Amino acid sequence: MKRILNSLRKDDGYEAIGTWVAIAVAFLFAIACLITAAVIHHNQPRTSYTAICGDMKTYTRISIDRCEDSKLGAEWLYVEDGDRLPKMGEDASNASTRPQGVYDVRHAKR
Numbered sequence: 001m002k003r004i005l006n007s008l009r010k011d012d013g014y015e016a017i018g019t020w021v022a023i024a025v026a027f028l029f030a031i032a033c034l035i036t037a038a039v040i041h042h043n044q045p046r047t048s049y050t051a052i053c054g055d056m057k058t059y060t061r062i063s064i065d066r067c068e069d070s071k072l073g074a075e076w077l078y079v080e081d082g083d084r085l086p087k088m089g090e091d092a093s094n095a096s097t098r099p100q101g102v103y104d105v106r107h108a109k110r
Helices: 002-008 015-042 064-068
Strands: 047-055 060-062 074-080 103-107
Touching: 047 064, 064 074
Parallel strands: 047 103
Antiparallel strands: 047 060, 047 074
16 A cells, blocks of 8 residues: 555655546546436436338328338338327328337337
8 A cells, every 4th residue: 555655646745646536536427427317318208109101202101011021112100199190091291200209119000
């Protein structure tokens, strides 16, 4: 221990120890920030979406089979619960290509 303290000593002071204290405080601050971010993320309200398949050229709802087969021009669209779910062949402009925030997704029935 004496060897470590002697190596940290500068002009008979312990300025280097102050540096280590500052590093420890910065480390603890970073840990506190990560914990706070995790708590905030956990407490965010979850939004539920229904996934439908859409034709990206016409932005209309099409059969789920086209999205499951990875056909070109077909993409999963997400309609927030509470919004009107378009019927097959109807305009799907109220749907988004990417859900927002913390969410749950379920697929529409065929």
